[in-house]
Structures are given as C-alpha cells and as structure tokens.
Amino acid sequence: ESMKGLHRTCRCAEVTKDMVGSKVTLMGWVQKARNKGGLVFVDLRDRSGIMQIIFENGSIDQEGFEKAGKLRSEFVVAVTGTVEKRGGAVNENLATGEIELRAESLRILAESDVPPFPIEENSKTKDEIRLKYRYLDLRRPDLQRNLMMKSKVMMLTRKFFTEEGFLEVETPMLGKSTPEGARDYLVPSRIHPGSFYGLPQSPQLYKQLLMCSGYDRYIQIARCFRDEDLRADRQPEFTQIDMELSFVDVDDVIDVNERYLAYLFKEVLDIDVKLPIQRITWQEAMDRFGSDKPDMRFGMELHDVSDVVKDCEFVVFKGALEAGGSVRGINAEGQGSMPRKKIDKLVDFAKTYGAKGLAYIAIAEDGTRKSSFAKFMTEEEMDALVAAMEGKPGDLLLFAADKNKVVYDVLGALRVELAKQMELLDKNEYRFVWVTEFPLLEWNEEENRYTAMHHPFTMLMDEDIPLIESGDLGKIRAKAYDIVLNGNEIGGGSVRIHQNDIQEKMFEMLGFTKEAAYDQFGFLLNAFKYGVPPHAGLAYGLDRLVMLMAKVDSIRDVIAFPKVKDASCLMTESPSRVSEQQLEELGQTSQEDIDNMMPMLMDAAGYKFYNTSGLSLSKLITVPADLTNNFKRSEEHTSELQSPITISY
Numbered sequence: 001e002s003m004k005g006l007h008r009t010c011r012c013a014e015v016t017k018d019m020v021g022s023k024v025t026l027m028g029w030v031q032k033a034r035n036k037g038g039l040v041f042v043d044l045r046d047r048s049g050i051m052q053i054i055f056e057n058g059s060i061d062q063e064g065f066e067k068a069g070k071l072r073s074e075f076v077v078a079v080t081g082t083v084e085k086r087g088g089a090v091n092e093n094l095a096t097g098e099i100e101l102r103a104e105s106l107r108i109l110a111e112s113d114v115p116p117f118p119i120e121e122n123s124k125t126k127d128e129i130r131l132k133y134r135y136l137d138l139r140r141p142d143l144q145r146n147l148m149m150k151s152k153v154m155m156l157t158r159k160f161f162t163e164e165g166f167l168e169v170e171t172p173m174l175g176k177s178t179p180e181g182a183r184d185y186l187v188p189s190r191i192h193p194g195s196f197y198g199l200p201q202s203p204q205l206y207k208q209l210l211m212c213s214g215y216d217r218y219i220q221i222a223r224c225f226r227d228e229d230l231r232a233d234r235q236p237e238f239t240q241i242d243m244e245l246s247f248v249d250v251d252d253v254i255d256v257n258e259r260y261l262a263y264l265f266k267e268v269l270d271i272d273v274k275l276p277i278q279r280i281t282w283q284e285a286m287d288r289f290g291s292d293k294p295d296m297r298f299g300m301e302l303h304d305v306s307d308v309v310k311d312c313e314f315v316v317f318k319g320a321l322e323a324g325g326s327v328r329g330i331n332a333e334g335q336g337s338m339p340r341k342k343i344d345k346l347v348d349f350a351k352t353y354g355a356k357g358l359a360y361i362a363i364a365e366d367g368t369r370k371s372s373f374a375k376f377m378t379e380e381e382m383d384a385l386v387a388a389m390e391g392k393p394g395d396l397l398l399f400a401a402d403k404n405k406v407v408y409d410v411l412g413a414l415r416v417e418l419a420k421q422m423e424l425l426d427k428n429e430y431r432f433v434w435v436t437e438f439p440l441l442e443w444n445e446e447e448n449r450y451t452a453m454h455h456p457f458t459m460l461m462d463e464d465i466p467l468i469e470s471g472d473l474g475k476i477r478a479k480a481y482d483i484v485l486n487g488n489e490i491g492g493g494s495v496r497i498h499q500n501d502i503q504e505k506m507f508e509m510l511g512f513t514k515e516a517a518y519d520q521f522g523f524l525l526n527a528f529k530y531g532v533p534p535h536a537g538l539a540y541g542l543d544r545l546v547m548l549m550a551k552v553d554s555i556r557d558v559i560a561f562p563k564v565k566d567a568s569c570l571m572t573e574s575p576s577r578v579s580e581q582q583l584e585e586l587g588q589t590s591q592e593d594i595d596n597m598m599p600m601l602m603d604a605a606g607y608k609f610y611n612t613s614g615l616s617l618s619k620l621i622t623v624p625a626d627l628t629n630n631f632k633r634s635e636e637h638t639s640e641l642q643s644p645i646t647i648s649y
Helices: 060-068 128-130 142-164 202-213 250-269 282-288 316-324 338-351 379-388 404-421 467-470 501-507 514-528 543-551 581-586 591-605 625-629
Strands: 022-033 038-045 051-055 076-085 101-112 186-188 196-198 215-225 237-246 279-281 327-333 359-363 369-371 396-402 432-436 441-444 449-452 478-483 488-495 535-541 607-609 619-624 631-633 647-649
Touching: 022 051, 022 215, 038 060, 038 369, 051 060, 051 076, 060 101, 060 327, 101 279, 101 282, 142 215, 142 250, 142 379, 142 543, 196 215, 202 215, 202 514, 202 535, 250 432, 250 488, 250 535, 250 543, 279 282, 282 404, 316 327, 327 404, 338 396, 338 404, 369 591, 396 404, 404 647, 449 619, 478 535, 478 619, 543 591, 581 607
Parallel strands: 051 101, 279 432
Antiparallel strands: 022 038, 022 076, 038 051, 076 101, 186 196, 215 237, 237 535, 327 396, 359 369, 359 396, 432 478, 441 449, 478 488, 488 535, 607 631, 619 647
C-alpha cells in the first residue's frame, strides 16, 4: 500500500507517557505478532526501539483488523492510533513499557519473506549467514546501537576539533603508491596504461603537505586501505580520525587529545576520564608488561630474574643468557593448583608466540612446590627465584627464556591470556595510558637492515641525535607516542622531521639513496624546500575506538558492511571478475589471452599445462594453492611442485 497522505509523527521509542491520549502515526517493521482472536498484539520496531500496538475490533474497522491478523515478522507497516497506558503488565525492559498504541488504521507498506534468521539481539546465527544477509543483520537492535554510537562519536569529534580551531580538509583517494607498513591496494589507470594509483593507507604525506601550505590545524575522518591479513580488530578498509598540527611538540599534541578523549567519553558514555593520562616509555612498557600496548586493568607484571639465575645449571636459562637474552617471569596469583593439562595448554599457547617452551613453579597452599626444572636448581636458587617473583602459597610462576623480543612477546600475550582465564578483564573499566619514546628504528632480519618503526619522517629525540654519528642506531628513540586503551592501541602519532639535514640522515640510516628517496617521496621533499614549519600529528582508529566504547569484540560489529577474513564481501560477492571489455580498456590481459599464452608459459617453466580455471587476471598470474592439481611437472624436472606459483610475463 502507499503511504500517501501519511506523515510519521515520531519514532517508536520516542513516544512517551506524556503523550497518552494523543493520536500518532508510527512506521516500522513488525518484530512479532500475536493473534489472540479478538485482539492482535504487534511489536513494532524501528531504530529507536519497540512500541506495542493493539488491534481490536471496534477500535479499527473490520478490514483493518483482518489485515492485522495477517501480519508477520519484518512486514513494513504504518499505524495510526491513540497512545494509552498499558492495560496489562508493565514491561520494564522497554522504554515504552508503560504505554501502548491502540490502532485505528493500518497500512501494509511492504510484505516480507521469512528471514533466514531471527532479527534479534545477541544473535547465535553463524557469522557467514549474517554477513551474507547483512542488510537484515543491520536491523538487529544491538548493531543499530553500535552504528548510532559511531555516528555520535563522529559528530562529537567534528564539533570538538572545530571548536579547537581545526580545519576539516579532504585528501585524495587516488594517490601515489609509497612504501608504508602494508601492501597497497592498486588501481590501474585507463588513461596511463601500465600505471597505477595506490589507495591511501593513511593521509600521512598529504597532511604534512597541508602543514607546508599553512593549514596549521587539520582534521579529517578519513577512509584508509591496507592489503594485509585480517583479525578481529582489522579490516582492509577502515576509518581514521586523522589530525596534524603546526608549531607544536609532543606535549601539545597529547594535551589536546587528552581533552578530546575526556570530552568524548563523558558525552557518549557519561564516564569521567581522569587527566592527565598516565605516561610510560616504550622500554618501561616492554619491561613491565611485555607489550607496547599494555592492558593496565590488572597487574601480573613481568619480573626480570636474569641476575637471580645467571649462575644456575638449568641449560634453558643458561643458554638464553649466554646468547644475550633474558629470563623473565609472571606470577599468576592464586593459580598454583592449576591442573597439569591446563599448564600444558599454556605451554602450547606460548609456543605460538615463538617460545621453545615454558618453565613453571606451582606453589601449593601448604608451601610445597612442583616445578618443571627444580632438579636443575639448588634449593637456595629456587628460594631466591621464588622470592624474586614475590611468590607465595597458591601462586603459579611462569618463565620464558630467550631473546628479549621473544620473551616480551610470549609473556606479554600470556599475561593477557591468563587475565581472560582468571576473569580479570572488566569491559566496564576504561584504563588509558600513553606509551612514548618508541625506538626510531627496528632491525629487519630478512632484509638485514634497519627499518622505520613508524615511518621515515618521524623525528628522533633531540638528545639522541649524536647516536647517528656513533652508529648506535638501535638505541635512538623517536618522538613518537601511542594512546592505549585496555590493551588496544587506539591511536598513534609522532613529531615529524622538518630539518633537511636530519631527514637526509634518516634516509641514509634506512638505506635510501637520495635518488630512491626522491623517487618515492619527491613531492614532499620538494615542498620542504620552501619553508616547512615544525609539525606533529596523531591518528585514531575510529572503528577500534568505537568497538571498545560499545564493549564488543570485533570491529565488524561497528562497521556497516565489513569484509571477512579473506577480504571478501559475502553479501555483494566481491571481489569479482570483470568483463573482457573493462580489462581491455585498462590495458589488462583478458582471459582469452591468458588461455592462449598459458601452455607456452608453463612449458617454458617446465610444467605441463592442463587447465586455467580459477587463474587471476593480472600482469602477474597467481595460481592458488588449491589449484596446483592443474599442473604436473615435466619428466625432466623431478622436484615437487611448490605452491602458490607466480608467473611473470
């Protein structure tokens, strides 16, 4: 039916008991309908909530009552009637639980097939089904609350930074592909065959150019793209709250952002954020928590016991120390009676983070000990070790011994895993911490060189500049800072380099020649020749921030149309093949060309060619691992086929 002549008075949950006796028109979806013979009860739902509608002969004409009897879940209806106090029991779980609408007219605006799953909060339906029918999933009240919260966060963000003198400036989506943390998503150019745009991993270079242009306070809610493996808090396309400021240093950036966070959490959650927010250095974070994004809601801090065990005969501890590593442990208080099977699972967990094993001491309530390595230690050494760990009856002491990085990774992850098992993580508690003074560089074992921990334009600590000449590059600290909430990095940034001589030294440390630097970043380096102000910035992961505010476990629950783990969209079935005409317009190889070329290419590579189904269409043909049965080695090649295979032509 048409809604011609009807106008919605308000949303369902916006009807209040003050409106009793008023005539209103509501529109929405049928949550459920209950036909009691002479009465039909319908729960009408929209994004605001639910209103109970009563259809009764006499209040509505016979035709309307018969239509009401045919209503099913997800029908879209318009109802006009009078607001009344509930005749039955009050529903305290609903904002409208004290009132109901006695219907006087009904229009069915759209009927609905039976949905593939119930539209309800905390759905138990498999993610794959919900994401395939995401348009239905988004009708669920919990997801709607999440997205409304995200909308409010964006609105308040713009309001706060506008009042702080920031200008919102859009930056391009189609830009130059530059080496950053992850792989770029590439867009082929039709007009420039063989050339590609890179979708932005962040607006980093553009916002620095805006500082060169005199826009001294920039803000943007920016869409970003990274071609990397997914996890619970990561998506290939995501949103940043991105900012840059001129004529500032670290304290200035931290000050405005602390006030922003306090404002945001008060307005959205009515939570007071205590200022100033605690600050710890990167080194302190690693030493105490084994992580540069420490969860401060609980203790269980790391203990460095290297000096305590340096003279022991336990080969695991001894070997780690002789190799320049360390021995550290955590005290899981009250877990001394943990069953051996559960401890073994913790050992397996530690191995996923690089540990070769996990040593332990379980202290019973009577003070007796069980240990995986006691036979290699003297009684005095064991006593000293337990004392250094502040162990007491009922505690479980866990140790990792290896290179510092492995020890930090293992115990940092184990600390959080134990906190989950011990139910120490309260989602209603919000603990912020700034982590500062990150290393400027980190050693890349594969490339045998230093790489930038953040990016090549991060300024180093002034007092560490002499370390460039002395060659102690691993000791140089950056003017970089992350804001961490409950063990999640929600934002990070740095002061940028604005002096030419320091920038050139930075490129040298990273192994860039001057030509290579200009090839990648020439437009920015040229801009710096014309007077660049000191500047700094920070970017928040909006999705991750809202995820924590909404107390959900995945950013998929705060993104309207997310991707799954293989970066595909189950609803739209993307990515997908495109037409031969589109490929030809872009100068890309068509499927027909691939079919013709593949036998020759495979023969040249030493393979017999059987089938091309499933091959990707690009200048690089990638054969997925599950398609390797399409190929067989020629007789003269005896080694097994390795997959996946990439063939260049």
